[in-house]
């Protein structure tokens with residue numbers, strides 16, 4: 001019996017590739033997640049925040065090379081009071097005109113209507129915040145506090161985390177992949193389908209030769225060479241709609 005055979009009946013409606021990606025995420029393993037041609041056209045290392053180890057942080061910074069970010073679903077972000085960074089900066093322009101010219105505004109991004117960045121944090125138990133073990137701790141604690149929040153516990157984000165810090169948080173759109181098709185929303189959609197905590201780590205793959213985003217073909221080859229599932233945004237949206245209709 002293949003691994004995919006023991007998924008529940010609704011899950012069997014997913015493509016084999018999505019089923020493999022879901023199983024990998026449920027096992028706490030890394031997958032590769034491409035957004036969309038015509039958007040960023042980037043492939044991100046993607047893994048559940050609760051599963052991240054210092055070795056995964058090292059792997060992302062050495063083999064992916066992009067920004068190690070933590071995507072949180074909209075409901076949890078709201079509960080924790082995580083703002084969009086662009087909103088924070090806009091408010092800050094009330095007392096600093098200099099920021100007025102810097103803060104992101106409509107049309108600034110060539111690939112989307114807005115970024116998904118929230119605040120950059122460190123867990124208070126970290127020392128400097130950047131070593132692999134510090135970032136893994138901050139990432140794990142972000143998963144943990146969301147678990148507690150979604151379980152109905154009253155939590156105080158500021159008593160456990162401080163900003164600024166070395167882990168960028170990303171706030172998923174309320175409408176998830178029907179509103180925005182970044183790795184922020186795509187990774188959270190995969191978490192919901194997989195039934196795991198909707199807190200996901202994403203890190204872009206960069207090309208060591210030219211410093212640009214790694215070509216999709218090269219990212220796919222890396223996946224083959226390292227036995228990692230490679231999924232694309234369009235197949236995630238298709239699976240998410242199947243999942244949503246079964247809720």
Ligand SMILES: CC(=O)[C@@H](O)COP(=O)(O)O
Pocket residue numbers: 035040042044067069115116170181182183184185202203204
């Ligand atoms: C890690 C990223 O790519 C960052 O831009 C957030 O992802 P996205 O904008 O694709 O949701």
Ligand SMILES: [Mg+2]
Pocket residue numbers: 040
């Ligand atoms: Mg990006």
Ligand SMILES: [Mg+2]
Pocket residue numbers: 035040042044182183184
């Ligand atoms: Mg992205």
